[in-house]
Amino acid sequence: MDHRTPVRRAARNAVLALLVLTTSTGCAGGVEGTPGAAGLHDPYFPKLGNGGYDVTHYDLALDVDAPARRLRGTATITARATQDLSAFNLDLVGLTVQSATVEGRPAAVNRAGHELTLRPDADVESHLRKGRTFRTVVRYSGTPQTITDPDKSKEGWLRTADGAVALGEPTGSMAWFPGNNHPSDKASYDITVTVAKGLTAVSNGELASRATSGGTTTYHWHVAEPMASYLATVAIGRFDMKSSTTPDGIKVFTAADTKVAADSARVLARVPEVVKWEAERFGPYPFSATGAIVGRSGDAGYALETQNRPYFPGPPGTGLLVHEMAHQWFGNSVTPESWRDMWLNEGFATYAEWMWEADKENNPVQGRFDAAFEDDDNWAFPPADPPTAADISQAPVYGRGAMVIHKIRQAVHDDKRFFALVKGWTRAHRHGNASTADFTAYVERTTGKDLTKLWNTWLYGRSRPASEG
Template sequence: MSPISSAARSSRPRLPRQRLARVAAGVVALSIVGAGAFVAAPAHAAEPGGQTTGDSLFPNVGNTGYDVQHYDIAIDYDHDNRTIDATTEIEATATVELSSFSLDLEGLSVDAVLVDGAPAEFTRITDADTTTYKLVITPATPVTGAFTTTVEYSGEPTEHIDPDGSSEGWVATPDGATAVNEPVGAMTWFPNNNTPLDKATFDIDVTIPTTIGGGTAAAVSNGELVGRIDDTDAGTTTWSWEQQEQMTTYLSLVSIGRYDIHESTIALPSGREIPEWSFIDSDLSDTRKATSLASRDEIETVLGWLETAYGAYPGNSTGIVVDNAGLGYALETQDRSFFDRSAGLGTLIHELVHQWFGDAVTLSDWSDIWLNEGPAEHIGSAATAALYGGDDTESVWYSEWEGTPESSSAWTVPVAGFDDPADLFGFQAYTRSGMALEALRLSIGDEEFQEIFRQWYERLNGSDGSTADFIALTEEISGEDLGAFFQDWLFDLDKPEWPDVWTLDLSAGAATDTPLSRGDSVTYTLTAANTGLGTLGGTTAVADLSQVLPWASIDPTSLADGLSLDGDTLTWTVPEVASGAGPSVASFTATVSDDASTGPLVLAVAPEGLGATCGVCEISTPISAYAIDPVGAPTIAGEPAVGETLTAAPGEWADGTTFAFQWFRIAEDDLDNAAESDLVAIDGATGTTYEVRSDDVGYAFVVAVTGTLPGFVSPAPSFSEPTAVVLAPQAVPSPTDPPSDPPSDPPSDGPDDGLAVTGSDGAPTLAAAAVLLFALGAAVTIWAMRRRRDAEV
């Protein structure tokens, strides 16, 4: 098949190729109204859009008041005159009702502006010293919600010179031009909202001479090639590219020239297959072409590694553009990165990493550029090591750190928050950022480090992120307070210390499966091994003795230098250990106390600070089991009578013992030769008190107490002596109650009847006698009951 098929034009709507009707520059035909002319005016007044996004380095580039959804750019390129005749249609959504709004456009002549089809007034504001190039548009009717702006413009695009003296924007080449746009060059060839904060989709049509300088020409851009139409009469070819993913303006690309075109299909681990289009300047030397083609052959391998590590490739196509532009740098233009003269493998890897970090997720402010370049540098070194046998990342970045003297001025520009745009692509954006990320990896661990970048991409794909966002995500995933770390590596103006990287281990001199006896000793040893490339020094490890000192003691005067004891915490200040040197060790001894039992002695140690890992960091050693001593004899207090409350006391036990109670009944007949089997547990009677019930009559009580003390063996339950037997209560008549049915006595004839009788009928004398007899009987009954009880006791 041919390198690129001459496919039919896609069916998406396109701008008309004829020129828009001319209107006088800045003059609106008042008889033509916009689409919103017949909508009732809102209660509040429209306002002008802002002409700044507040970027710290380029405050006058970018605009507010609207959000661009889509750019449709059509460019006619005249190679003989090096000019363009272009139309850009911008679909946007106003976030407030706008009486006017601005776009960024440097140079070129604006011929007409339409807003929602109606001519609009426009003015230009230009101040090169402050990087201000505004196209201010006043629509015939204020806009709100969705609106469309069409700008027709022409002229010879110019390069934009950055504060550091480098060129970007529309750059003329011997056989055409290349437009690369980081940070602000996009405004040299199409009007736009030139800020990383406003992403959109793109359609880009570029009409060029079919041949330039006797060779076939091509026009390449971002996204997918959706059509190529030859106009044989005009001798032109229109190349149509479609970017379906969100893209910021500085990542857009147009390159025109004589190219060798290469096409393939890339298979990704996710199962997708995407097209690859690469364009290599036909006039480059064979050596440069060979280098570029060798790198191109690695695109599938590198994308596969990156996709596996960080998530699905964010684009729908890939490739490279290699042009003899004389810019001296490569650029991560979205999908299809740009290379000047040659695409080396290391640079290719760097730019492919950018497709995730820098393109899919862009910076929020240009002083956050380290969030683009740092990952490209660091992850690029990791990919090189994994795929091509390069040095490991610690070796790469430690070497950079060690090789940059403390006195170097390179350290005087912070990684984040610098304020001079001339420093945008300096040491701090690339080398120090790569060091900082390696220092972060060493400090929090590789697994957490990888997860941070997976989440950064997953959460912010199609959007932007700031340094504050990155710090917050890093602390969330690592669980560490990293304020001091980032202050040192991102903001301070001096050389940061390389992080300590070390392993802490704990060992015990006694076997951990053989119980210790009272009076035995065990020696613990802490070992610190330097596993990093820097010198280990000044770090500490902490031993938690909270589960050792209850059962054992440590003599503070016996501790070696570097060990200190404070309560139940022992701290070890690790001495300096050079990289590659043997480990540092510290030992201390614990002696089992005379009242210890079971234990176990559990010693846990932990390194303090970042960059440390634990090998063996907890040891548990048992102690022989001893019984609780002393053991008390329970007693019962109270009267064992129905309705009375009995109270159990456990007796004298070892301090700290807790108790469980169980009340039992024992029948009166079993008291003389009572055995434990004669005891009957009373359901639910497990407290310290028991209230005697009527069904307890005829029984005595016993209480059993079980003592528990952590670390000690509990003895068998201890039983109290039985109480007295509960007696049945007996009713005692009141002495004042008369007999219920006194007998009817016959009349007496005289004193021969016995007792003397007074009164006319003798009734008072008989009543007194009855009362006396009743009282006497009651007294005898009470005396008999007491005697029986005393005999039982």
């Protein structure tokens, strides 16, 4: 029997009701659900990416003052909740957030490092139920940062002589727009960039429009197919631009800095040839547009397979063009599930170089394999298990990754069957994500062979075998 007075019982019941409400919603009067995770526990970058939602589209509107090195941006992000959400995170470094809304209602914003936490208004809770689509708008500005990778290379927003270039592998996209910065969450994009008249803004996908008004020009680029955030790019400067269409209907757009345009013209003219050659080996080209961006030597320390048009710091050789274009299949269309699966990108792209040399320069693939086998750098660690984040772009991921592909080709014993296997892989995971485990299982299922010895020696082995046989 309860001997407390009715008043005290009423007070107690009110407190209990409040506790129940707080427990079930995360905060009194808030959205029913729980916060999305602040990281996806990637084996090398555990704090990158965010849980609780899947982005389907980014609409990025950027106003770039290149001389002042300032950017104003509005990111409209359409996403689907994968759980009942009370809050969720975006990755953004350096830039200042002016405001954020979810479904048109103001959202509370908290910053901690590169984590941007949004807590939506209670009035939009029905839009944050599992399976529902919701729209977030973030307005931000500031001076975009250059990020130093674990391997000491530079990415993010890189300043150039007359503008900038944005490069995102593996973490850099968060330097210029907020997002779910992990390869496992791919989306379509609209990227609109306004720059001073006389400058050009080149990005991914197809050029939807270009308009000059007063002293500025606005470029709108549309990416219809899914793209991982690390593959998004913007290059701002003075470019010599050319456009055409292949017989297969693929739009070709190249942009070369005016200082290197003449030296770049010959290799850029081979883009359609390279795409056709690779499509014959890897399956249909996976995108509606292709091309390349060529900056000046020193603008960046590396080339990058930015989607639709790879970026090159200076005129590339044909082999490098072949490598980066191969990534349109391996890395861009079939995207790694995590950064541990990087060898699937680089191994295939390196093997594409070997095959091109065999077909076009009479340099047999086996000769390239033998040279890679003798290269001590390729045996520093297993390609499928780099020891640290600083190692995901080191020699074994490339050279020994390519050796894995060649050993599969030898195991198949028939080039027709080997290329059918490769085409089946790019078809099965077109515009998706795949892991090393997915790949090894697929190869064994397709060939009907137990390739445990191959994987243990070439993919996971920690020492060079006595012979390559």
